[in-house]
Amino acid sequence: MSEQTKYTEDNIRSLDWKEHIRMRPGMYIGKLGDGSSADDGIYILIKEVIDNSIDEYVMGAGKTIEISVKDKVVTVRDYGRGIPLGKVVDVVSKMNTGGKYDSRAFKKSVGLNGVGTKAVNALSSHFKVQSVRDNKSKIAEFEQGNLTLDDKIQDSSLRKGTKVSFTPDEIIFNNYKYRNEYIIKMIKNYVYLNTGLTILFNGEKYYSENGLKDLLEENIAEEDMVYPIIHLQGDDIEIALTHSKSQYSEEFHSFVNGQHTTQGGTHQNAFREAVVKTVRDFFGKNYEASDVRKSVVSAISVKVMEPVFESQTKTKLGSTEMGGKLPTVRTFILDFVKRNLDNYLHKNPATAEQMQKKILQAERERKDLSGIRKLARDRAKKANLHNKKLRDCRVHLGDMKKDNRLDSTLFITEGDSASGSITKSRNVNTQAVFSLRGKPLNSFGMSKKIVYENEEFNLLQAALNIEDGIENLRYNNIVIATDADVDGMHIRLLLITFFLQFFPELIKEGHLFILDTPLFRVRDKKETFYCYSETEKQNAIKKLRGKPEMTRFKGLGEISPDEFANFIGDSIRLDPVMLDKEMSIEQLLTFYMGKNTPDRQKFIINNLKVELDLVEEV
Structure with missing residues (x-):
């Protein structure tokens, strides 16, 4: 028998809990990443620890949570009941151990399966937990999941609660960096969903009085609302909604037991259906569902007993039951929306009138577009058969059962040489390439019609599968990969304008990035360094030392495919495109892409930085 086919007892081995987590981290925290994306593993680690503190607050224990992130060390301190002192080590290092299996202590918990803190522990180079209760304290410390300190229970004058500190392991998370913007967004969601809770992050206070109403106000400027936010609350459910004047597609924020379900699920589908049904019944008109939901900006939060999620990272609800003697998730949401939204519209005729005007406007626009949309779709289908613009990959965001679906990436490149380099060096499983012919059209101020009339925009929309919203988005990461020169910057700006104008939720949900490419290569016969700045x-x-060879990269096209693999693989550097809350999308586009040339010139002059010539001789 050959070595290849030998299969004996020696081939069988059992991994202990920490080995399994370290070998298969994707099963527990989704993708690893480097911190450039909100769903990267280092943020999931923080979330898993905070979830336990949130569950304490929900149970009526501890109204304040303190979080700090300093030099890659994360600390979370709550003032809840504290972990039972005799079980501190077990709770953070034994699988399937936790208080949440006891439904008397935790009725509608997030972290039910007892895996979260164990995953954080196993994936941290250093992990420390301290519990204080009944004027006594217990401390335990670990390295990569291995217990290094099991302190005795001691008397303590500290306030009761739990304190966890951890440092993500750089062996697992390469070259990572925390971005405060993502942590702050996570924290804001926690306070919106738990009114009365105070979270301190690096000394900054976050608190919400109006729940999901505050969340929507964070996501849409007041001047962009068609009517004031409708905010409705009941037992185990809260909703908020309005329509946007400028946004084309629908935007839903959904939560289960305080968990942000970014992939939606049964509750979000029921909410979308309920809004359409209630609006049709109220106005007595059989409006198209897409016309009712067009430009809607909304949020829903439900509490479910023992929720079933479709993955460990809990981004999509699979439950159909509310739990106990309650009806199904769908029936519960349909009944609540039907009763309460209908009542609200009867009591607020001005809002109802504004909503109907918006629906009729959507209907007119859809009919105006119907002819050109059919032509564009036919053109896109033909182009997809013969089109060389899109070089697709095998794994897409919709492949829920594939571990690496969150790595699915579309690079948008310009020119044949750059597209060629990326295409030859990409990972064909998870990385696709879309080639632009040249500079795309400036779509500022144009209607959705231009997306169908412009072949390039239409094909890009088809490649991303976002014509009817981003629910069926094919790639988790959309990466603009252009040269770092004036033309490349202009193309970036035009593409960002396109996404802001027609698909802003792609940016709001953290899907759009700029590829960071090296400016220099410095090497000798033994080592090569790729440098992204003058300092590097x-x-x-x-x-x-000595006199190494130095090359200045002027464009993506001149980087060979072999070298390009270094920049789009495990060590890829991405800069997320983020929205500034202080400025609405309309204001932003008007300033940068509108006809206010003198204002823009003044801004550029006042903010101009003179850089040293990067091509200096060594």
Whole structure:
């Protein structure tokens, strides 16, 4: 028998809990990432620890949570009941151990399966937990899940509660960096869903009095609302909604037991259906569902007993039951929306009138577009058969059962040489490439019609599968990969304008990025360094000493495919495109892409920085 086919007892081995988590981290925290995306593993680690503190608050224990992130060390301190002192080590290091299996202590918990803190522990180079209760304290410390300190229970004058500190392991998370914007967004969601809770992050206070109403106000400027936010609350359910004047597609924020279900699920589907049904019944008109939901900006939060999620990271609800003697999720939401939204519209005729006007406007626009949309779809189908613009990958965001679906990426490139380099060096499983012919059209101020009339925009929309909203988005990461010169910057701006104008939720949900590529290559016969800044270049020169060879990259096309693999693989550097809350999308586009040339010139002059010539001789 050959070595290849030998299969004996020696081939069988059992992994202990921490080995399994470290070997298969994706099963527990989704993708690893480097911190450039909100769903990267380092943020899931923080979330898993905070979830336990939130569950304490929900149970009426501890109204304040303190969080700090300093030099990659994360600390979360709550003032809840504290972990039972005799079980501190077990709770953070034994699988299937936790208080949430006891439904008397935790009725509608998020972290039911007892895996979260164990995953954080196993994936941290250092992990410390301290519990205080009954004027006594217990501390335990771990390294990569291995217990290094099991302190005795001691007397303590500290306030009761739990304190967890951890440092994500750099062996697992390469070259990572925390971005405060993502942590703050997570924290804001927690306070919106738990009115009365105060979270302190690096000393900054976050608190919400109006729940989901505050969340919507964070996501849509007041001047962009068609009518004031409708905010309705009941037992185990809360909803908020309005329509946007400028946004084309629908935007839903959904939550289960305080968990942000970014992939939606049974509750979100029921809510979308309920809004359409209630509006049709109220106005006595059989409006198209897409016309009712067009431009809607809304949020729903439900509490379910023992929720079933479709993955460990809990981004999509699979439950159909509310739990106990309650009706199904769908019936519960339909009944609540039907009764309460209908009542609200009867009591607020001005809002009802504004809503109907918006629906009729959507209907007119849809009919105006119907002819050109059919032509564009036919053109896109033909182009997809013969089109060389899109070089697709095998795994897509909709493949719920595939571990690496969150790595699915579309690079948008310009020019044949750059597209060629990326295409030859990409990972064909998860990385697709879309090639632009040249500079795309400036779509500022144009209607949705232009997306169908412009072949390039239409094909890009078809490639992303976002014509009817981003629910069926095919790639988790949309990466603009252009040269770092004036033309490349202009193309970036035009593409960002396109997404802001027609698909802003792609940016709001953290799907759009800029590819960071190296400016220099510094090497000698033994080592090569790729440098993304003047500082990195100088450091590389010092490390290599002597007179190393230095190359200045002027464009993506001149980087060979073999080298390009280094920049789009595990060490890829991405800069997320984020929206500034202080400025609405309309204001933003008007300022940067509108006809206010003198204002823009003044801004550029006042903010101009003179850089050293990067092509200086070494």
